Amino acid sequence: MIYNHILIRYGEISTKGQNRKKFVAQLRKNIVTALSAFQNIHVKYTRDRMYIHLNGENHEPIIERLQQIFGIQSFSLALKVENELEAIQEAALEAMKEFDIEGKTFKVSTRRAYKQFPLDTNELNYAVGSHVLRNTEHLQVNVKEPSVNVRVEVRSEATYITCFDYRGAGGLPVGTSGKAMLMLSGGIDSPVAGYLAMKRGLEIEAVHFYSPPFTSERSKQKVIDLTQKLTAYHEKVKLHIVPFTAVQQAIQKQIPENYTMTSTRRMMLRITDLIREKNESLAIVTGDSLGQVASQTVESMYAINEVTNTPILRPLVTMDKTEIVEIARKIDTHEISNRPYEDCCTIFTPSSPKTKPKREKINRYEQFYDFETLIQEAVNNVETLEMTASSATNTADNVEDLF
Amino acid sequence: MIYLDNSATTKPYNEVIQSFMKVATTYYGNPSSLHQFGVQAENLLSRSREQVAELLHVSSNEIIFTSGGTEGNNLAIKGVAMQYKSRGQHIITTNIEHDSVHEPFKQLEALGFNVTYVPVDSSGFVSPAAIESAMTDETILVSVMHVNNEIGTIQPIEEIGQILTNYSKVLFHVDHVQGIGKVPLSLADHKIDLCTLSGHKIHGLKGTGILYKRNGVQLHPLLSGGSQEMQHRSGTENVPGIVAFAKALRLTLEHAAQNQQKMQKIKAELVDKLSAHERITINTPAEHSAPHIINFTAQGIKGEVFVHALEEKGVFVSTTSACSSKRKKPSKTLLAIGKNYEEADQSIRLSLSGLNDYNEVTPIVNAIFTVIEDLKKVMR
Numbered sequence: 001m002i003y004n005h006i007l008i009r010y011g012e013i014s015t016k017g018q019n020r021k022k023f024v025a026q027l028r029k030n031i032v033t034a035l036s037a038f039q040n041i042h043v044k045y046t047r048d049r050m051y052i053h054l055n056g057e058n059h060e061p062i063i064e065r066l067q068q069i070f071g072i073q074s075f076s077l078a079l080k081v082e083n084e085l086e087a088i089q090e091a092a093l094e095a096m097k098e099f100d101i102e103g104k105t106f107k108v109s110t111r112r113a114y115k116q117f118p119l120d121t122n123e124l125n126y127a128v129g130s131h132v133l134r135n136t137e138h139l140q141v142n143v144k145e146p147s148v149n150v151r152v153e154v155r156s157e158a159t160y161i162t163c164f165d166y167r168g169a170g171g172l173p174v175g176t177s178g179k180a181m182l183m184l185s186g187g188i189d190s191p192v193a194g195y196l197a198m199k200r201g202l203e204i205e206a207v208h209f210y211s212p213p214f215t216s217e218r219s220k221q222k223v224i225d226l227t228q229k230l231t232a233y234h235e236k237v238k239l240h241i242v243p244f245t246a247v248q249q250a251i252q253k254q255i256p257e258n259y260t261m262t263s264t265r266r267m268m269l270r271i272t273d274l275i276r277e278k279n280e281s282l283a284i285v286t287g288d289s290l291g292q293v294a295s296q297t298v299e300s301m302y303a304i305n306e307v308t309n310t311p312i313l314r315p316l317v318t319m320d321k322t323e324i325v326e327i328a329r330k331i332d333t334h335e336i337s338n339r340p341y342e343d344c345c346t347i348f349t350p351s352s353p354k355t356k357p358k359r360e361k362i363n364r365y366e367q368f369y370d371f372e373t374l375i376q377e378a379v380n381n382v383e384t385l386e387m388t389a390s391s392a393t394n395t396a397d398n399v400e401d402l403f
Numbered sequence: 404m405i406y407l408d409n410s411a412t413t414k415p416y417n418e419v420i421q422s423f424m425k426v427a428t429t430y431y432g433n434p435s436s437l438h439q440f441g442v443q444a445e446n447l448l449s450r451s452r453e454q455v456a457e458l459l460h461v462s463s464n465e466i467i468f469t470s471g472g473t474e475g476n477n478l479a480i481k482g483v484a485m486q487y488k489s490r491g492q493h494i495i496t497t498n499i500e501h502d503s504v505h506e507p508f509k510q511l512e513a514l515g516f517n518v519t520y521v522p523v524d525s526s527g528f529v530s531p532a533a534i535e536s537a538m539t540d541e542t543i544l545v546s547v548m549h550v551n552n553e554i555g556t557i558q559p560i561e562e563i564g565q566i567l568t569n570y571s572k573v574l575f576h577v578d579h580v581q582g583i584g585k586v587p588l589s590l591a592d593h594k595i596d597l598c599t600l601s602g603h604k605i606h607g608l609k610g611t612g613i614l615y616k617r618n619g620v621q622l623h624p625l626l627s628g629g630s631q632e633m634q635h636r637s638g639t640e641n642v643p644g645i646v647a648f649a650k651a652l653r654l655t656l657e658h659a660a661q662n663q664q665k666m667q668k669i670k671a672e673l674v675d676k677l678s679a680h681e682r683i684t685i686n687t688p689a690e691h692s693a694p695h696i697i698n699f700t701a702q703g704i705k706g707e708v709f710v711h712a713l714e715e716k717g718v719f720v721s722t723t724s725a726c727s728s729k730r731k732k733p734s735k736t737l738l739a740i741g742k743n744y745e746e747a748d749q750s751i752r753l754s755l756s757g758l759n760d761y762n763e764v765t766p767i768v769n770a771i772f773t774v775i776e777d778l779k780k781v782m783r
Contacts, residue, residue, distance in 0.1 A: 216437060216442075217439050217442045218437075218442055218445075221442065221446070335464075399430075399446075399447065399450070401422075402422045402425060402426060402447065402646050402650065403422070403450060403451070403454055403646065403649055403650055403653065
């Protein structure tokens with residue numbers, strides 16, 4: 001069966017009223033970018049549907065890719081034919097032939113957006129259904145629970161015939177909710193938080209804290225690889241790598257041990273906030289899940305969050321670890337996150353970090369040292385990598401030709 | 404010269420040698436070292452693993468790099484036997500396997516395992532039904548080669564795999580060393596649990612190979628120590644060789660369809676011309692045989708003598724498999740398909756690669772016919 005179109009349904013976008021155009025245009029842009037490798041396809045949209053004209057391209061890899069694009073509720077392989085009964089009957093029959101197996105049932109459901117079509121819905125159902133029945137061997141009609149629902153959509157420009165729906169990734173098109181900075185540690189949680197933020201339409205730039213020689217090139221590579229994974233959902237993801245050694249050393253020297261964790265998080269948040277400002281974004285996303293570690297109690301969050309009033313989005317805040325791991329596996333980051341290298345959060349972990357730190361205390365400890373200068377220095381020396389869906393995961397110098 | 408011993412080994416591709424040299428001279432760090440130099444080597448290693456996995460349509464954590472076919476076969480067979488012996492001690496293979504499968508079975512037999520060596524029919528094919536009827540409650544492993552190295556028969560791996568889906572306790576190992584790049588086989592299907600490949604049979608380097616191990620299968624390691632290769636194969640990884648393997652596999656598979664066609668054409672022509680000679684009997688079956696192997700018996704002429712006589716004419720071939728020819732044993736496979744000792748001793752194997760050319764057919768045939776003429780005067 002050779003399909004010539006893919007029909008895409010928007011889902012949540014359709015409730016967007018006045019802004020709908022903006023959402024649809026962004027979705028089209030994301031789809032076009034994601035499918036740029038398929039040069040023959042053409043993407044067209046109307047108010048409530050998008051159509052990919054395949055122009056002979058193989059639909060299988062395109063389907064795989066579409067399933068990762070947020071803002072798509074569902075999509076179907078479709079046959080586009082002219083608004084003529086005979087053409088519609090033939091196409092429906094062609095599509096049903098592969099289901100012509102003992103025990104399979106079907107029904108035809110017509111939607112007639114183009115009211116001028118000479119046959120009404122019931123007549124068309126009957127005409128198409130009986131044509132399929134007459135020309136197949138095993139198929140039977142079952143209007144209540146058919147194995148295949150042949151949908152015939154008559155629109156003014158053409159009629160589309162679809163038999164099978166693929167579920168889309170849901171959510172909103174990435175980019176329609178603005179941009180946020182994702183604090184990406186290399187653990188299991190933060191990539192999942194990034195994924196969920198993207199699902200709500202946020203474009204993401206990742207911020208990672210790197211503390212050589214305490215953390216290694218391998219832990220940095222891990223974060224690069226994780227960022228690479230996130231490009232499956234949006235073509236480009238920037239990764240800002242912050243040199244954090246000097247700040248961490250100053251904290252170790254200056255802050256009482258049980259408060260070092262709180263202070264470290266505050267410094268990270270301040271640095272992230274400055275990078276956010278530089279990159280014209282309006283929110284920060286973290287992988288915090290309530291109660292999971294000392295820094296994720298409400299008391300800790302209260303003490304840490306004091307340094308900024310930028311919205312901090314915590315998509316995982318109510319999730320259990322098992323739920324988070326499940327998503328991490330689904331988005332293929334779990335295995336990378338499990339690589340056993342120290343990161344800046346684990347390297348100086350105090351033996352008993354305060355789970356209920358006090359704002360007054362941490363403010364007092366921090367005031368005796370000029371952290372501001374160190375923070376500025378860190379921000380000034382940020383290394384920014386731009387990962388794209390097609391960029392290789394390997395950062396070693398030109399090794400392409402070796403393979 | 405015309406090289407027709409590609410089932411013994413192939414000429415490495417130039418691109419493969421270049422990769423090997425560059426990695427050996429520039430990225431010589433130990434992938435297990437913590438420093439940047441080690442990281443580079445480790446990156447090359449994981450890139451290789453990913454590339455190999457992608458080419459074979461499996462996951463990267465299912466790829467174990469080995470030193471070649473012999474190690475892969477040994478690791479698969481002994482690894483499974485040792486790991487799962489508490490589930491049963493019966494293992495099954497065929498009587499035409501390469502020695503690197505046959506001998507591990509012999510060793511396991513000596514250790515108390517029960518082995519069934521399933522015979523092949525007179526054309527050299529193993530019957531899936533025979534495998535099934537050999538199965539007992541104690542069976543834990545079936546090992547069958549994909550393409551026979553001596554006469555080129557293609558075994559019904561798909562059907563055997565299908566049968567094995569009914570035996571959840573039994574693991575399935577396939578020696579795919581002669582098949583890869585010549586006869587397509589999907590590792591992810593057919594219930595294949597383990598599959599061996601070798602680098603130097605596909606224009607890579609000697610001392611490189613992989614064992615595919617399906618996720619979930621446990622193996623008792625042959626080499627223990629530094630826990631490399633997910634604990635399955637300790638020892639510092641041969642990074643230059645591994646990168647070279649990944650490249651050789653890519654080039655081989657990229658050109659596979661085209662090369663298969665080419666070899667098929669050369670093979671058909673050779674079979675056609677050679678079989679016209681009164682003294683020649685083709686031992687390779689016409690149907691279900693690989694495009695690169697032609698085995699024939701030249702009546703009255705010892706294989707070894709034939710090899711040397713052809714060598715003088717610049718044509719390089721072998722008797723049986725290269726590995727057993729030095730031990731002066733006649734082809735095990737030919738004996739198994741019912742040839743007598745003399746016929747087996749008088750057999751020659753021509754094995755092609757994509758580097759052979761159709762223009763070589765005439766000189767090959769001429770050389771063979773001339774040698775037969777020359778030798779039949781002195782041998783009887």
